[in-house]
Amino acid sequence: MGQRHEQHLQRVISFWAKFVSDKYWKGQIEHGGNLWEKPGMLRHIEQETADFNVYLSTLRDQLTEVLADLRALRYERATDRLEEILGEPRE
Numbered sequence: 001m002g003q004r005h006e007q008h009l010q011r012v013i014s015f016w017a018k019f020v021s022d023k024y025w026k027g028q029i030e031h032g033g034n035l036w037e038k039p040g041m042l043r044h045i046e047q048e049t050a051d052f053n054v055y056l057s058t059l060r061d062q063l064t065e066v067l068a069d070l071r072a073l074r075y076e077r078a079t080d081r082l083e084e085i086l087g088e089p090r091e
Helices: 003-031 039-071 077-088
Strands: none
Touching: 039 077
């Protein structure tokens, strides 16, 4: 494999290493405790998996709307939507 593959892999690893670390410490601040000692981990992952599937379907819908805007030459609206999709989540 080539240098571009290695660079891509390093970007993926770097992104996820930081993302997981930040999420872990945020969870420690919010929930405390020792995760490895908490009960109900199977139920937690089932709930997270359900959320994941809803988020994935919603993202597909959002990207479909952006594509429709691009096809209709609504570039500013498409740009705004992409910035929202790529931005930080809001409650």
